[in-house]
C-alpha cells in the first residue's frame with residue numbers, strides 16, 4: 564500500500580506533469596513573473612467556471628478577506644459576525660482592520676454557522692456577516708441572505724474550502740459557493756481543492772463598483788499610476804501560480820468527484836457505528852469535501868488519534884480551539900461555555916486523509932483502522 568498522507572500532492576502532479584511543466588516553463592520563458600497574461604486568463608476562466616461576474620486574483624485567501632472588508636468601506640467599531648468554529652483568518656482580518664469580530668455558534672450536523680445564532684447576534688452596529696463554507700459544504704445561504712437583506716448587512720463568503728460547491732435555493736435556482744453574497748473570498752493554498760504551488764487567493768463579486776474598488780485596493784489604492792486615491796495593499800497572484808491554477812482548473816470537477824467518491828466510501832464504512840458520526844450532508848448544498856471530518860462520541864478522540872498514528876494513519880484536528888477561546892482573541896464578552904456546539908466539536912472532531920489520489924486499498928485500511936481504534 565502507498566504510504567498515507569492527509570493530502571497527496573505528488574501523485575496529483577505526476578498525472579498532469581507534462582502539461583504542468585510546460586505551463587510553468589512558458590512563464591519562465593516570458594519572464595513576466597508579475598502581471599503576466601496568465602493571471603487575467605485564469606481569472607476569466609474561473610469566472611466562467613464559478614459564474615461570478617468578476618474574479619480578482621490576489622496573493623492569498625487571508626488578504627482576499629481583508630480586501631473584501633476594506634472594499635465594503637467598513638470602519639473601526641463596525642461589527643462583523645463570523646462563526647467561532649473556523650480557521651483563524653476570518654476573524655484575524657476583522658481584528659486587524661479595527662473592526663469588532665462578533666462570533667456565533669455553529670450547527671452540530673453541518674458544523675456551519677447557525678443562522679438563528681446570527682439573528683440573535685445582530686446589533687445596530689452590525690455591518691457584515693462572514694459565513695464560512697466549512698470543510699467544503701455551503702452554509703445555509705438563503706435564510707442568511709434574507710436576514711442580511713432585512714438588516715441591510717453585507718455578506719462576505721469565505722469559500723476557501725468550498726470552491727465548486729453548489730447551493731440550491733428553495734425556488735430551485737442554484738449558485739456556486741462564493742457567488743451569493745456581495746463578495747466571495749477563496750484561497751489557492753496548495754492543499755485547498757484548487758491549490759497552486761505556493762500561495763494564492765481570489766475575490767468573487769457580481770457588483771461592478773465593488774470589483775473596481777477591490778482591484779484598486781489590491782493595487783496600492785492606485786487607479787492611475789502613482790496616484791493613490793485610497794490606502795490599499797499590495798496583493799497579487801504570481802504569474803507562475805496563475806499558470807498552475809489555469810492548468811488545474813479544467814481538472815477541478817474530476818478532483819471534486821474523486822474527493823466525493825472517497826467520502827462516500829468513508830460514509831458506507833462507518834454507517835451504523837455508534838461512536839462515529841459522519842459529516843451531515845445538507846439538502847441545500849453539494850459537499851466538495853475539502854475535509855472529511857468525523858465527530859467521535861463516547862470515546863476519547865485524542866486516544867483514537869494516537870492509535871491511528873501508531874497504525875500510520877494520519878488524522879488531524881480541524882479545529883482544536885474555537886475563536887472565542889484563543890488567547891489573542893480573548894474578549895470580556897465571551898467565556899468558555901458560551902458556544903457549546905463549537906466547544907463540543909473542538910473536542911470531538913477528527914479529519915481523515917482526504918485528497919484526489921486515495922485508492923480503495925488505502926480507504927479500506929484507513930476505515931478498518933478507524934473502526935478498530937474507536938472500538939478498542
Ligand SMILES: *Cc1c(COP(=O)(O)O)cnc(C)c1O
Pocket residue numbers: 623624625626649650652653695721723724749750751752762763764
Ligand atoms: C485556508 C483558509 C483561509 C486562508 O487562506 P490563505 O490562502 O492560507 O491565506 C481562510 N479561511 C479559511 C476557512 C481557510 O480554510
